[in-house]
Amino acid sequence: MKNLALGLAAALCSCTCALAGSGPITNAPFVMKTYSSNGALLSGSPHEVVGTATLSSGSFNVTLSGAAVFSSSSSYSCIASDQGGTAVAVGTQNTSGSVFKVLGTGSNTLAYACIGN
Secondary structure, three states, X not given: OOOOOOHHHHHHHOOEEEEOOOEEEXXXXXXXXXXXXXXXXXXXXXXXXXXXXXXXXXXXXXXXXXXXXXXXXXXXEEEEEEOOOOOOOOEEEEOOXXXXXXXXXXXXXXXXXXXXX
C-alpha cells in the first residue's frame, strides 16, 4: 500500500520488537489494545483490517471473511486514503460486520484501514 498515510495501519503492518541485548524479534505475537474515545478498553476481539480498492464508478464493496469479519456494522470504523496523484474526497460506509463500501471519485485506487470488534 504505497504512501499509506494512516498511522493506524503503519503501527500494525510490520511489527519488529527488540529486547535489550537480544537483537530484533520479527513476527512476534502482538496484542493490540483498542480503546473508545472515553478511554474504556473495548471488549471482544479487537482487530484491524487493511487493504486497497480500485473504485468502479466511485465506489467499491469490500467483503470480509474469516477472522477479518467484525461483529456488526456499528462495531468498527474505517478510514480511507486516496493513492492517486490527485487528491479526492474519500469515505467509507459500513453495511454489515462483513461488508463495507469505500467511496471516492471515478476509478481511483484507495487504501483503507478498519478497526473494531
